[in-house]
Amino acid sequence: xxxxxxxxxxxxxxxxxxxxxxxxxxxxxxxxxxxxxxxxxxxxxxxxxxxxxxxxxxxxxxxxxxxxxxxxxxxxxxxxxxxxx
Numbered sequence: 001x002x003x004x005x006x007x008x009x010x011x012x013x014x015x016x017x018x019x020x021x022x023x024x025x026x027x028x029x030x031x032x033x034x035x036x037x038x039x040x041x042x043x044x045x046x047x048x049x050x051x052x053x054x055x056x057x058x059x060x061x062x063x064x065x066x067x068x069x070x071x072x073x074x075x076x077x078x079x080x081x082x083x084x085x
Contacts, residue, residue, distance in 0.1 A: 023065050024054075030063045034072070045071075 027039040027046075034042075042063070045051040052067040 024062045025065065025068070026062060030068055033065070033068065049075075 025033060027042040030042045031037050031039045042051070046053050046061070046063075051063065051071050054062045054064065056062060
């Protein structure tokens with residue numbers, strides 16, 4: 001298929017939940033992957049809470065799935081019964 005157009009991240013559906021197995025997300029795709037949050041939360045996490053990201057151009061930001069998974073795991077809080085120890 002020599003004349004086949006290569007799809008960009010957005011055209012390929014990077015921001016759709018059914019494609020959450022992609023390795024790189026834009027803010028919308030990362031929010032859909034996490035589920036139940038908006039892209040604004042991802043932007044806040046990037047700017048204020050240290051979520052790693054790739055800056056491809058001045059306006060193009062991407063988040064690697066592996067970085068997002070690791071960052072989310074570090075944000076987990078253990079919940080124990082009985083209150084403070």
